[in-house]
Amino acid sequence: MNDINPLSRNFTIQSLLKFAFPTILMMIFMGLYTVVDTIFVARFVDSNALSALNIVCPVINLIVGLGTMLATGGSAMVARKMGAGEQRKAAQDFTLLISAGILLGALIAVLGTVFIDRIVCGLGASSILFPYCKEYLFILLLFTPASILQVLFQNLIVTAGRPGIGMVLGASAGSVNILLDYIFMVPLQMGIKGAAFGTGIGYMIPAVIGLWFFSLKKNTLHFRKPAIDLSVLAESCTNGFSEMVSQAATAVTTFLFNQIMMKLLGENGVAAITIIIYTQFLLSALYIGFSMGVAPVISYNYGKQDKKQLKNVFCICMRFIVFVSVSVFAIAFIFCSPLVGIFVEMGTPVYVIARNGFSIFSFSFLFCGLNIFTSATFTALSNGKLSAILSFLRTFGLITMLLLTLPNLLGVTGVWLAVPIAELITMIVALVFLRQNREKYHYA
Numbered sequence: 001m002n003d004i005n006p007l008s009r010n011f012t013i014q015s016l017l018k019f020a021f022p023t024i025l026m027m028i029f030m031g032l033y034t035v036v037d038t039i040f041v042a043r044f045v046d047s048n049a050l051s052a053l054n055i056v057c058p059v060i061n062l063i064v065g066l067g068t069m070l071a072t073g074g075s076a077m078v079a080r081k082m083g084a085g086e087q088r089k090a091a092q093d094f095t096l097l098i099s100a101g102i103l104l105g106a107l108i109a110v111l112g113t114v115f116i117d118r119i120v121c122g123l124g125a126s127s128i129l130f131p132y133c134k135e136y137l138f139i140l141l142l143f144t145p146a147s148i149l150q151v152l153f154q155n156l157i158v159t160a161g162r163p164g165i166g167m168v169l170g171a172s173a174g175s176v177n178i179l180l181d182y183i184f185m186v187p188l189q190m191g192i193k194g195a196a197f198g199t200g201i202g203y204m205i206p207a208v209i210g211l212w213f214f215s216l217k218k219n220t221l222h223f224r225k226p227a228i229d230l231s232v233l234a235e236s237c238t239n240g241f242s243e244m245v246s247q248a249a250t251a252v253t254t255f256l257f258n259q260i261m262m263k264l265l266g267e268n269g270v271a272a273i274t275i276i277i278y279t280q281f282l283l284s285a286l287y288i289g290f291s292m293g294v295a296p297v298i299s300y301n302y303g304k305q306d307k308k309q310l311k312n313v314f315c316i317c318m319r320f321i322v323f324v325s326v327s328v329f330a331i332a333f334i335f336c337s338p339l340v341g342i343f344v345e346m347g348t349p350v351y352v353i354a355r356n357g358f359s360i361f362s363f364s365f366l367f368c369g370l371n372i373f374t375s376a377t378f379t380a381l382s383n384g385k386l387s388a389i390l391s392f393l394r395t396f397g398l399i400t401m402l403l404l405t406l407p408n409l410l411g412v413t414g415v416w417l418a419v420p421i422a423e424l425i426t427m428i429v430a431l432v433f434l435r436q437n438r439e440k441y442h443y444a
Helices: 013-044 049-083 089-115 116-122 130-142 144-159 163-185 191-213 228-238 241-304 307-334 334-341 348-379 386-409 410-437
Strands: none
Touching: 013 049, 013 144, 013 163, 013 191, 013 241, 013 307, 049 089, 049 130, 049 191, 049 241, 049 348, 089 116, 089 130, 089 144, 089 228, 116 130, 130 144, 130 191, 144 191, 144 241, 144 307, 163 191, 163 307, 163 386, 228 241, 228 334, 241 307, 241 334, 241 348, 241 386, 241 410, 307 334, 307 348, 334 348, 348 386, 348 410, 386 410
């Protein structure tokens, strides 16, 4: 078993980055095609449609959060059991997680479409934005099962020791989404509905191919008749709860951003914050992809009780995170004008607002990498509590407090400062947690 499992090797910095690279690239592709959606809507529809994307974003965050909770918590559990030599049980638990994800997606799709008017109104859509929001959200809700499967397979394909397959899935889904966005929105003139259909069909590619891939019994991890064990789902949800907290918190803070910017600057302000949030997602994809890529390695060696290799992997990860954090910040700060200019024409009110905000917001990239990796590490070590605390602080607790206070003191500048300050404080807490638990988990 140890001879053939890719997670069992003695990693060097080169081999670990090579192992994580497909997942990093996959997440960059996922971020890229999400950003391309935004660019197409901004360029080929109008700024109101761009604002609508961010108005309905909290619903998408919650869907992704539920899928990520099952995926990350389940991935850590499955990888741990694989490391302990319980291959049959790992496969049964894996199949149960996939089945639960499909049922959850179907339930959300039905309830969401039934109550869509109430949902859109509750998100604070103005009379101008309401029809855009309803059109976009209705179509995306139909693809909810595929969306959750995509998130599950992104994580579990890495756990199966085949990150290259995940990269191919991400690249394929992204490429198809970009192509369909162009076809639906430019020649066919479908407007924001075209963006929704392009995204939904993009979800289908990794979902369908993932189902096929895991049906092959020759793979290390494959479908097997599951044992209906609710404790497996409970452990997965508990351990992955931090990632759910992160997405749910993002949903709430996005709602707050929208409300505050609507009050301060109207629809143009919401369009500007949309540009910054989607650009943040693209630039953060490097941290997220790396953390997803190395998490199964950490879980596997923790389950195997290989302290030496666990220390080695953790040391490599910390050096990489520091290097990338400085690099991403420099790129964001230096190239903030052209980054914003990709979405809207220079000189427009939305451009000016977003450009001024991004020059401040970019400081958050110095700190968020360590926070994302530390949260993912504690999830991989089956310590969902500490992971949830970090996710709560950086994505909800601190940002909410700062958004409710700083704009009253500093106006729009306070909105832009909320995220960098929240990430800085969370990084300090993350470093304290890492120091306090180094002897318990033997990663340093």
